[in-house]
Amino acid sequence: MRLLARLATLLSITFAAAETPAPADDGVRVAVLGYHDFSETDPETEMKIRTAKFRKQMETLRELGIPVVSMADFQAWKRGDKDLPKQCAVITIDDGWKAVYTDAFPILKEFGYPFTLFLYKNYIDGGGKALTSDMVREMMKHGATIGSHSVSHPYPATVKKHRREGPDAYDRFLRTELGESKRFLESRFGETVTTYAYPGGFHTAEMFPLADEFGYHQLFTVLPGKVSRSSDDLTLPRYVILGTHDHIFDLAVRFTGPAAGGTDIATISKPTPFPVTPEPGSITGNRTPLIAAKLTDVPSLDPDTLTMHIAGFGKVPATWDADEKSFQWQVNRRLRTPTCRVEVSWKDESGKSPETPLRWTFRLDPEEAYMPQEN
Numbered sequence: 001m002r003l004l005a006r007l008a009t010l011l012s013i014t015f016a017a018a019e020t021p022a023p024a025d026d027g028v029r030v031a032v033l034g035y036h037d038f039s040e041t042d043p044e045t046e047m048k049i050r051t052a053k054f055r056k057q058m059e060t061l062r063e064l065g066i067p068v069v070s071m072a073d074f075q076a077w078k079r080g081d082k083d084l085p086k087q088c089a090v091i092t093i094d095d096g097w098k099a100v101y102t103d104a105f106p107i108l109k110e111f112g113y114p115f116t117l118f119l120y121k122n123y124i125d126g127g128g129k130a131l132t133s134d135m136v137r138e139m140m141k142h143g144a145t146i147g148s149h150s151v152s153h154p155y156p157a158t159v160k161k162h163r164r165e166g167p168d169a170y171d172r173f174l175r176t177e178l179g180e181s182k183r184f185l186e187s188r189f190g191e192t193v194t195t196y197a198y199p200g201g202f203h204t205a206e207m208f209p210l211a212d213e214f215g216y217h218q219l220f221t222v223l224p225g226k227v228s229r230s231s232d233d234l235t236l237p238r239y240v241i242l243g244t245h246d247h248i249f250d251l252a253v254r255f256t257g258p259a260a261g262g263t264d265i266a267t268i269s270k271p272t273p274f275p276v277t278p279e280p281g282s283i284t285g286n287r288t289p290l291i292a293a294k295l296t297d298v299p300s301l302d303p304d305t306l307t308m309h310i311a312g313f314g315k316v317p318a319t320w321d322a323d324e325k326s327f328q329w330q331v332n333r334r335l336r337t338p339t340c341r342v343e344v345s346w347k348d349e350s351g352k353s354p355e356t357p358l359r360w361t362f363r364l365d366p367e368e369a370y371m372p373q374e375n
Contacts, residue, residue, distance in 0.1 A: 024229070024230075025228055025229055025230055026083070026229055027086055028077065028083075028084050028085070028086055028087075028088070028228065028229060029086070029087055029226040029227070029228060029255055030069070030074060030077075030084065030088055030089065030090060030226060030227040030228075031066075031087075031088075031089045031090070031226055031227075031239060031252040031253065031255075032074075032089070032090045032092060032220065032227060032236065032237070032238040032239065033089055033090065033091050033092065033238070033239050033241055033249075033252055034092050034093075034094060034197070034220070034222065034238045034239060034240040034241060035049065035054070035091070035092070035093045035094070035104065035241050036048065036049075036093065036094050036095055036097065036240075037049070037095070037097040037099055037100075038050075038051050038054055038097070038099040038100065038102075038103035038104050039051060039099055039103065040052060040103065044243035044244055045243055045244060046242040046243060046244050046245070046336070047242070047243065048243050049241065049242075049243035050243065051099075051103040051104070051107075053243070053246075054103070054104060054107060055107050057241070057249055058107055058108070058111050058113065060249075060253060061089060061111075061113075061253065062111065064253055066087055066088060066089050066253060066255075067085045067088045067089070068088070068089050068090070068091055068111075068113040068114065068115075069084055069085075069088050069089070069090060069114070070090075070114035070143070070145065071090060071092075071114070071116045071145050071147070071195060072145065074090050074218075074227075075194065075195075075217060075218060077229065078217075078218065078229060078231075078233060080229070087255040089252070089253070090116070091108070091113055091114070091115040091116070092115065092116045092117075092118055092147070092197065092220070092238065093115060093116070093117055093118070094118045094149055094197055095118070095119070095120065095123060095149065095153065096117065096119045096120065096123045096124055096130055096131040096136075096149075097129055097130070097131065098128075098129045098130060098131055098132075098135070099129070100117065100131060100139075101131060101135040101138075101139065105139055105142075105144075108143065109142050109143070112143070113143065114143040114144070114145070115143060115144055115145075116144070116145045116146065116147050116195065117131075117136065117139065117144055117145070117146050117147070118146075118147045118148065118149040118195075118196075118197035118220075119131070119136070119146055119147075119148070119149055119185060120148075120149040120150045120151060120152065120153040120181065120199070121150075121151045121152075121180065121181050121184045121185070122151055122152050122153070123153070124136070124188070133188055133189070136189060137189065140189065140191070145191065146185055146189055146191055146193060147193060147194075147195035147196060147197060148178070148181040148182050148185055148193050148195070148196045148197075148216070149181070149196070149197050149199060150177040150178070150181050150199050151176055151177050151180050151181045151184075152177065153199045154177065154199055155199070155200060156199075156200045156201075156202035156285075159173075159199075159202055159204070162174075163204065163206075167206075170206060171206070174206060174207060174210055175210065178196065178207065178210050178211065178214055178216070179210070179214050182196075182214050182215070182216070192215075193215075193216075194215060194216055194217040194218070195216065195217065195218045195219070195220070196211065196216045196218075196219045196220070197219070197220045197238075198219065198220065198221055198222075200222070201221040201222030201223065201240075203219070203221065203234075203235065207219075208234050211234065217233060218233050218236055219233065219234050219235065219236065220236045220237075220238045221235050221236065221237060221238060222238055222240045222338065223235075223237050223238070223338060223339075223363065224237060224238070224239045224240075224248065224251060224252070224338050224339075225237030225239075226255070239251065239252035240338075242336075244336070245336055245337065247337075248337075270360075272293075272358060272359075272360050273358070274293055274294055274295055274296075274297060274298070274358060275293075275294040276292065276293045276294070276342070276358070276360050277289075277290060277291065277292045277293075277294075277328075278291070278362040279360075279362065280360040280361060280362065281361070281362065281363065282362050282363065283362070283363045283364070284362060284363070284364060285364075287331075287334040287335050287336075287364065288330070288331040288332065288333070288334060288335070289331055289335075290328055290329070290330050290331070291308070291310065291318075291328065291329050291330075291331060291340075291342055292326050292327065292328035292329075293308075293326065293327050293328070293342075293344045293358055294324065294325060294326045295325055295326070295327060295346070296325040298346070298348075299348065300348040300349040300350065301346055301348060301349075302346065302347050302348060302349050302351075303320040303322070303327075303346075305345075305346050305347040306318070306320055306327050306344065306345075306346045307344070307345050307346070308327060308329055308342065308343070308344050309342070309343045309344075309345075310329075310331075310340065310341070310342050310343075311337070311340060311341040311342075312335070312336075312337060312340075316329045317329065318344075327344060327346075335364055337364070338363060338364055339361050339362070339363050339364070340361065340362055340363075340364065341359070341360075341361045342359065342360055342361070342362075343357050343358070343359045344357060344358040344359075345357035345358070
């Protein structure tokens, strides 16, 4: 019965969404930035950024004239109750590392930038490098708001494991992670919590009705892209700023060209004329996947003219499997960026190229790169 009730809730949300007109696009684009840990002396990692670099990024926002708006103003804009500058940013910081207070907070306070802390229950007051409740309260007095980041910050693999245990067990798990975290934060800090950041960016359809039930209004992923007023509140894009990949911040503050519209998943998922691996728009947890295009139906293909280019690698030494009619390359170092774009081109036996090369993009499961490492 609980499963039937849950399915009914999912259907009601779907129908309600279909009946409610999408908010008109006002042309505003918001870059939501996501940070984790900070240090001036430790080696940079994907989750840990040099404090001086963070300061420079905050200076860049100011120099470019990109206003930093509060989460409250962002939410009011999403509801249609407030206007925002055409190009602006929201700053979020996940997990609850103590360095948020010692390193990032003084800089944010100096610049007068509001920010949101996405905290998970089991880390607050956890000792060591964890924030204390008093630190959080002090930051709240100077522009910080809080959002939920679950109870235990489960890895996507952990979420998938609970899901395999069946609908009732998965429902109990989700109610704890989404519900108990919200109750804890509101009780501890006296602020209504209406935002949620999916740990690892991982989410499933079962989370959506619970988010509505618990009163979450905006939920954030780790897929990069600008937010528009019509962006789905259940799966909002966010630029996770990695200490080892400066270009992600550069993309976040670029408001012209393709980046201005944000990550268009429909475009990423556009089918290709030939079977490819990984599939367009798919998410893979393998950071060194086999990338392949099966070209069985290409007429008069000249295999010697085949080339494969991969973003971040350039032209790669892909090989032709004549038996499988497959042009493929085994990635030989870990893919790091949230998306991977592939282009395959060729000529036929008369020397003619196709009108457009074969292009597709797939996404990387954020689990490996996203999760913070204990120090």
